[in-house]
Structure formats: C-alpha cells, structure tokens
Amino acid sequence: MNQNPDLLTLRSVSKSYGTVAVLHDIDLSIRDGEFLTVLGPSGSGKTTVLRLIGGLEPLTTGDIRLDGQDISRMPINKRPFNTVFQDYALFPHMTVSGNVGYGLSVRHVQRKEIARRVAEALELVQLGRFADRFPAQLSGGQRQRVALARALICRPRLILLDEPLAALDLELRRQMQEFLKSIQREIKTTFLFVTHDQEEAIGMADRICVMQAGHIRQLGTPHELYYKPNCEFVARFFGENNLVAGKLGPVQGEQRPIETALGRLICSITDQPHLKAAPEGASAFAAFRPEALHLADATDGDNRFSGIIADLAFAGSSTVATIKAGADNAAQRLRLRTPSRIGGSALRSGETVALSFAPHEGHLVLA
Amino acid sequence: MNALPRPSTIFLAAITTLVAVLLYSPLFVPIVSSFFTISHGDVDWSSPTLSTYRALAENHDILTALRTTLIVGLCTVVLSVVSGTLLALYYHGRRSGRSILQFIIFLPFLMPPIISGLALLIFFREIGLERSLLTVVIGHTVFVLAIVYRTVLMRLQSMSRTLVEASYDLGATGWQTFWRIILPNLSSAMVGAAILAFALSFDETMITILVTGTQSTLPVRLWAMMRLGFSPDINALVALILMFTVLLCVLAARFLIPRQMATERS
Numbered sequence: 348m349n350q351n352p353d354l355l356t357l358r359s360v361s362k363s364y365g366t367v368a369v370l371h372d373i374d375l376s377i378r379d380g381e382f383l384t385v386l387g388p389s390g391s392g393k394t395t396v397l398r399l400i401g402g403l404e405p406l407t408t409g410d411i412r413l414d415g416q417d418i419s420r421m422p423i424n425k426r427p428f429n430t431v432f433q434d435y436a437l438f439p440h441m442t443v444s445g446n447v448g449y450g451l452s453v454r455h456v457q458r459k460e461i462a463r464r465v466a467e468a469l470e471l472v473q474l475g476r477f478a479d480r481f482p483a484q485l486s487g488g489q490r491q492r493v494a495l496a497r498a499l500i501c502r503p504r505l506i507l508l509d510e511p512l513a514a515l516d517l518e519l520r521r522q523m524q525e526f527l528k529s530i531q532r533e534i535k536t537t538f539l540f541v542t543h544d545q546e547e548a549i550g551m552a553d554r555i556c557v558m559q560a561g562h563i564r565q566l567g568t569p570h571e572l573y574y575k576p577n578c579e580f581v582a583r584f585f586g587e588n589n590l591v592a593g594k595l596g597p598v599q600g601e602q603r604p605i606e607t608a609l610g611r612l613i614c615s616i617t618d619q620p621h622l623k624a625a626p627e628g629a630s631a632f633a634a635f636r637p638e639a640l641h642l643a644d645a646t647d648g649d650n651r652f653s654g655i656i657a658d659l660a661f662a663g664s665s666t667v668a669t670i671k672a673g674a675d676n677a678a679q680r681l682r683l684r685t686p687s688r689i690g691g692s693a694l695r696s697g698e699t700v701a702l703s704f705a706p707h708e709g710h711l712v713l714a
Numbered sequence: 715m716n717a718l719p720r721p722s723t724i725f726l727a728a729i730t731t732l733v734a735v736l737l738y739s740p741l742f743v744p745i746v747s748s749f750f751t752i753s754h755g756d757v758d759w760s761s762p763t764l765s766t767y768r769a770l771a772e773n774h775d776i777l778t779a780l781r782t783t784l785i786v787g788l789c790t791v792v793l794s795v796v797s798g799t800l801l802a803l804y805y806h807g808r809r810s811g812r813s814i815l816q817f818i819i820f821l822p823f824l825m826p827p828i829i830s831g832l833a834l835l836i837f838f839r840e841i842g843l844e845r846s847l848l849t850v851v852i853g854h855t856v857f858v859l860a861i862v863y864r865t866v867l868m869r870l871q872s873m874s875r876t877l878v879e880a881s882y883d884l885g886a887t888g889w890q891t892f893w894r895i896i897l898p899n900l901s902s903a904m905v906g907a908a909i910l911a912f913a914l915s916f917d918e919t920m921i922t923i924l925v926t927g928t929q930s931t932l933p934v935r936l937w938a939m940m941r942l943g944f945s946p947d948i949n950a951l952v953a954l955i956l957m958f959t960v961l962l963c964v965l966a967a968r969f970l971i972p973r974q975m976a977t978e979r980s
Contacts, residue, residue, distance in 0.1 A: 432876045
C-alpha cells in the first residue's frame with residue numbers, strides 16, 4: 348500500500364461560510380486505489396471535505412491537486428470524480444438504465460456503447476433484472492446500488508461516497524459494506540467514504556481519517572487508530588476505551604510510566620516519538636481497551652489496582668463489567684470486556700477485585 | 715373520531731348533511747332543469763328533452779363567445795406558464811427581492827377583481843393600448859400568474875437539490891441539466907398549473923368586462939343574457955360549464971399530486 352503514489356492531495360485547504368470556518372488548514376493525501384474513510388461526528392467537516400473534492404463547493408483557501416495538477420478551480424462537471432449521494436439523488440423520471448447511462452449520454456457517447464456499458468455496470472451491482480424499473484419501484488438497498496453503478500460507469504479516478512449507508516437498516520448495511528468493499532477490489536478504483544459510524548469505518552477502510560471540529564485529528568490504518576490514538580478525541584471516539592488522567596513519568600526505553608489515581612501505570616510508547624519527547628510531569632492519559640483489562644493473578648506485577656464491580660452486562664459473545672476504581676473505589680469508571688462462557692462469568696457484581704493490564708497493551712495520549 | 719359519544723356523532727352527521735345539501739344542491743338545479751323546457755316562467759317537469767341544448771348549439775352569439783374564451787384561455791395559459799416558470803426558476807434559492815416580487819405577483823390575485831380591472835383599464839388608457847382581446851389576455855395573465863408561480867416554485871422547492879448536483883457531478887452542462895433534469899421534474903406541475911390557469915381564465919368576468927373591447931367571452935356573454943331574462947339555454951350552458959370545470963379540476967389534481975413522490979416517501 349505504501350508504494351502507491353498519491354492520487355489526490357489537499358494542501359492547507361480551509362473553508363468558511365461567511366465568518367464561520369468549517370475547515371481549518373486541512374492537509375490530506377489520498378493514495379491511488381485505496382479505500383479511505385473520513386470519520387467524524389456530525390459537524391466535523393467531513394462532508395465538506397467531500398464536497399470540496401467533488402467540486403460542489405469552492406475552496407476558501409489552499410489547493411487540491413490531482414496527479415500534481417491543481418484542480419481547485421476545475422468545474423464540477425469536468426472533474427474525473429463521481430459522487431454517491433446520501434439520498435442517492437436518483438433521477439425520479441428516468442428508469443434505472445436511464446439513470447446509470449446519464450453520465451455517458453451527456454458526454455454524447457454512442458447509444459450502442461451506452462447500452463453495453465449500462466448492462467455491464469448493472470451486472471456488476473447485480474441489478475440486471477431491474478433495468479427498466481423507476482427508482483420509486485426499488486428498495487433502499489437497490490437504489491443504493493443504482494447510485495453506485497451510476498457513479499462508476501464513467502470510470503472516475505475517485506468515487507466519493509457521502510454516508511451512503513446511513514438510511515439503510517442494520518442488516519442491509521452490513522451486506523452493503525461487504526458489497527462496496529468487494530466492488531472496490533474488483534474495479535480497483537479509489538474510494539473516499541464519509542461516515543460517522545466508526546464500526547463501518549473499521550470494517551471497510553484501508554485507512555481512516557478522523558475529523559473533529561474542522562481539523563484532521565489522525566490519519567492511519569484502523570489498527571493504528573485503535574492501538575495508537577494520538578489524542579484524547581481519537582482515543583475516546585474510536586472504539587470503546589478506558590482513559591485515566593495522570594502526569595507523565597520518566598521515559599524507560601519503549602515504555603513510560605504515568606502517575607494516576609490508580610497508582611503508577613506503565614504504558615508502551617513504541618513508534619510514538621512525540622510521547623518520548625513530552626516533558627516529565629506533562630498531563631496525559633493512560634488508555635487501555637476494555638478487552639485488555641483483566642482480573643489480576645500472581646504473574647501480573649505492573650499496573651495492578653483494585654476496583655469494585657458495579658455492574659455486569661451480558662452482550663452476547665462478550666460480557667462487559669463496569670468497574671469503579673481509584674480513591675474509595677469511586678473516582679474512576681472503567682470497563683472490562685471478557686468473552687462470555689456458558690457457565691456464566693467468574694465476575695460477581697459488588698465484588699472487590701484486583702485488576703491489571705499488560706504494559707504493551709496500554710498506550711498514552713497527551714491531554 | 716370514535717372518541718365521541720354516539721348521539722353527538724349522529725348530530726354532527728345530520729348537521730354536515732344539511733349544510734352540504736343547502737350549499738351544494740343549487741348547483742344541481744340547473745343541471746337537472748337543463749333537460750326540461752320552461753313555459754310561462756316555470757319548469758315543465760313532465761317531459762325530459764334535449765331542446766335546450768339544441769337551442770344552445772344554434773345560438774351563434776354563444777358559440778362566438780365560447781371561441782373567444784378558448785382563444786383567451788390558451789393565450790393566457792401559454793403566457794402565464796412561461797413567465798411564471800421563468801420567475802420561479804429565477805427566484806428559487808434567491809433571497810433578495812423575492813418577497814417583494816411575491817407580494818406584487820399575489821396582489822392582483824388577492825385584490826377585488828374590480829380594483830385590478832380598473833387599475834389595468836387606467837394603465838391601458840395611459841399607454842394608449844386599445845381595448846381588445848390582447849388587453850383581456852394581459853389582464854388574465856396578471857390575474858393567474860400567482861397560481862402558476864406558486865405551483866412551480868413549490869415543486870422546485872420539493873425537488874432535492876442533490877438532483878441538480880448529481881447531474882453536474884455526472885458531467886452534464888447547465889443546459890443539459892435544465893432540459894434533462896429540472897424541466898422533466900417540473901413538467902407535471904406546469905401542466906397542473908396550466909389547467910388551473912385555464913379554468914381561472916375561463917370564468918373570469920369582472921376584469922374581462924372592464925378591459926375587453928367589442929368581443930365578449932362566455933361569462934360576459936352569460937352576464938348579458940341574464941340581464942335580458944331567464945332563457946332555457948342558460949341552464950344548458952351552466953350545466954356544460956360545470957361539467958367542464960369539474961373535469962379540469964380532476965385533471966389538475968392528477969398532475970399536481972404526483973403519485974411517484976407519494977410512494978417514494980412511504
């Protein structure tokens with residue numbers, strides 16, 4: 348993946364509506380052929396990024412380069428990108444094949460060629476039988492696939508998808524996630540996918556760009572974001588996490604301790620130079636995932652603390668315990684996730700237990 | 715509905731029926747009596763006949779007036795639909811000046827027709843435009859423009875903005891987007907507005923009386939006939955106009971309430 352050249356580069360791009368700035372100095376490179384997800388809560392500016400790239404809105408400052416060429420001022424209908432809109436935006440007065448062929452017919456492609464490529468595209472999205480239906484006669488999932496076929500028929504360099512699964516129910520959404528991913532592999536086109544759903548992002552993306560309040564907070568693989576979040580926002584937003592505030596201690600090789608209400612916690616700082624560089628005594632959080640937290644046994648030397656199990660929730664494949672720890676077993680709420688067993692959990696609600704997590708499963712984020 | 719106790723439901727039903735009968739039965743009297751002859755000022759109920767219709771068909775004044783009405787109606791429809799649609803397109807999504815324009819467009823529709831008619835009459839005199847069918851068409855257009863503008867604008871507003879964006883996104887030019895996306899989605903609203911405009915123009919009387927020249931439209935003709943006394947072919951004429959108007963309204967409703975959109979929402 349790293350060898351892939353950059354397809355599209357955003358350089359210090361910002362966007363304001365009047366005096367309201369919605370994007371601040373965004374830098375982003377999209378690699379050729381990747382599935383990049385822009386993830387963020389509503390109002391984070393993620394859809395604006397997509398609309399700027401698609402040409403639906405003009406930039407306020409900065410530039411967008413395609414293969415090194417500035418396309419910031421290129422009109423929307425000249426850009427080699429196509430969009431799958433959140434509401435699909437299918438033309439209600441055209442049939443499915445009319446919709447899918449629109450991009451070709453406005454470019455005056457020959458009728459025969461249009462018919463051939465429409466059939467091909469509908470085959471790809473498995474809608475061959477529905478060519479003569481109108482959008483109103485299709486289900487949500489089918490409309491979604493028509494919108495996708497319509498976007499990819501012009502063979503764009505980049506397909507922009509604006510929360511296309513938001514309107515679908517859970518089961519259909521899962522199917523469509525797999526479907527989108529497989530299509531992307533098949534046509535080897537770059538996908539830029541905008542969503543607020545982090546599970547969706549983890550499941551589909553090669554890389555994820557986390558946005559908040561008009562800034563990019565972190566860009567990396569799902570694995571990197573999950574295990575090495577670079578800030579409190581990403582650590583909290585991306586998957587369930589335990590964050591314990593404290594002051595950094597001295598660097599110890601690839602690890603660094605942090606003094607917290609739970610005592611001294613040792614966390615890994617591998618490949619995170621900014622954590623090595625941070626001064627002693629700096630405010631930070633120890634972060635560890637609910638599945639990394641476990642009942643301590645004799646072999647656990649580091650990161651031991653006690654807590655009281657406040658609540659146990661059976662969640663199917665796993666059981667989640669809410670734990671109160673810290674001063675008077677009340678100051679800090681933690682979550683512990685453990686695989687469910689038929690015999691029931693070894694944890695008992697109300698019990699005081701010794702807990703631990705391995706130093707290599709803990710990480711630090713600066714406050 | 716079912717929450718009401720039974721006696722009050724019966725009471726309400728009785729009131730509703732009474733009001734409906736009182737208000738709407740007069741409409742059916744001319745229809746029914748158009749199939750009977752009138753002698754000595756009384757309807758002769760004994761023998762149904764089509765003679766009133768025959769008399770109507772032989773009345774050249776009425777036939778000429780009908781032709782005039784149709785010409786005026788068609789010209790009004792074309793003029794108002796074209797200009798109403800253009801105005802709606804121009805002001806859609808534009809804030810500045812829109813409320814003033816809407817106020818002006820709606821004024822003639824809401825004002826008493828005699829005021830609109832007088833204002834037009836004075837205006838035509840000032841600019842030296844002879845009263846003729848042209849002035850009638852202008853008067854009717856001014857009157858029905860509000861309906862066309864409103865109908866088309868509402869359809870534009872209910873159209874998803876992303877349709878236009880999607881068209882550009884797929885490589886279409888502004889011109890292609892207009893002809894292939896915007897206009898087809900407006901067409902049923904335009905047809906509906908055209909039918910309404912025609913229906914309004916068809917029975918407009920007050921403005922027409924004031925701004926017409928020597929030619930009279932059907933309602934004006936009818937008005938003139940009424941002054942000379944009650945003649946049996948008026949019943950036939952009223953019956954025909956009533957049926958024609960109902961037909962137009964049914965047609966307009968069909969075009970203005972798109973079935974496609976209804977199913978899409980569900």
